[in-house]
Amino acid sequence: MLESEYQKRRRPPREARPAPSEPDTFQYAIRPAVEEDLPAILQLYRHYVRNSAVTFDEKPPTLRKFRSQFTHNSKLGFPFLVAESPSGDLLGYARTQLFRDKSAFRHTAESTIYLGPASTGRGLGRALLGALIDACREAGMKEMIAVIADSGAEASLRLHKSLGFTESGRMGKVGFKFGRWIGIVMMQKTLR
Numbered sequence: 085m086l087e088s089e090y091q092k093r094r095r096p097p098r099e100a101r102p103a104p105s106e107p108d109t110f111q112y113a114i115r116p117a118v119e120e121d122l123p124a125i126l127q128l129y130r131h132y133v134r135n136s137a138v139t140f141d142e143k144p145p146t147l148r149k150f151r152s153q154f155t156h157n158s159k160l161g162f163p164f165l166v167a168e169s170p171s172g173d174l175l176g177y178a179r180t181q182l183f184r185d186k187s188a189f190r191h192t193a194e195s196t197i198y199l200g201p202a203s204t205g206r207g208l209g210r211a212l213l214g215a216l217i218d219a220c221r222e223a224g225m226k227e228m229i230a231v232i233a234d235s236g237a238e239a240s241l242r243l244h245k246s247l248g249f250t251e252s253g254r255m256g257k258v259g260f261k262f263g264r265w266i267g268i269v270m271m272q273k274t275l276r
């Protein structure tokens with residue numbers, strides 16, 4: 085067999101060839117959350133409360149409680165951002181709150197981030213958490229803390245590491261959800 089014929093036959097049949105890659109059309113805008121966003125945010129969060137152990141909540145908060153937390157944290161100056169599609173649908177959110185409910189912790193923000201399942205793994209987490217870090221810096225925060233489940237939250241651990249958070253502590257088996265024990269990893273980033 086000639087070398088040129090051999091090369092031709094090595095090309096896989098059409099059905100076995102990978103589909104031509106399409107340009108990624110994932111578009112979003114990041115902006116501060118407003119009270120009108122809360123029902124959609126709570127709906128997104130409910131999904132993770134009911135179906136995952138990345139949150140230690142076992143029952144989603146009521147909209148009323150969610151709203152009062154939002155008002156409280158906004159008054160304290162803790163940033164809360166949403167990402168939305170060009171048509172205005174919520175794709176994800178990232179928010180901060182007082183790390184512990186004692187006033188001397190006021191320069192330390194505990195952050196959380198949740199994306200809708202269809203919006204994960206496409207770089208939005210990185211963009212949204214990056215924007216939250218900038219917003220915390222502008223708000224004069226000194227430290228950011230993320231408390232992350234020690235199993236099942238690999239994407240979150242990777243994301244936080246990648247944006248400069250370092251592990252500052254671990255506690256094993258402090259949560260019990262869906263019939264199993266779960267620990268936490270504390271990730272911390274110094275802002276100034």
Ligand SMILES: CC(C)(COP(=O)(O)OP(=O)(O)OC[C@H]1O[C@@H](n2cnc3c(N)ncnc32)[C@H](O)[C@@H]1OP(=O)(O)O)[C@@H](O)C(=O)NCCC(=O)NCCS
Pocket residue numbers: 132138139196197198199200203204205206207208209210211231232233237238239240242243246
């Ligand atoms: C965690 C979450 C915010 C990450 O956002 P994302 O948009 O999916 O992640 P990105 O595409 O921006 O990728 C960020 C990093 O995580 C990595 N990553 C993404 N998905 C991953 C996965 N399933 N497993 C391991 N690493 C993953 C990426 O490779 C990237 O790493 P790099 O910066 O070193 O290249 C998002 O997946 C999510 O909302 N998950 C469900 C809810 C959740 O776990 N929230 C956090 C609670 S603490």
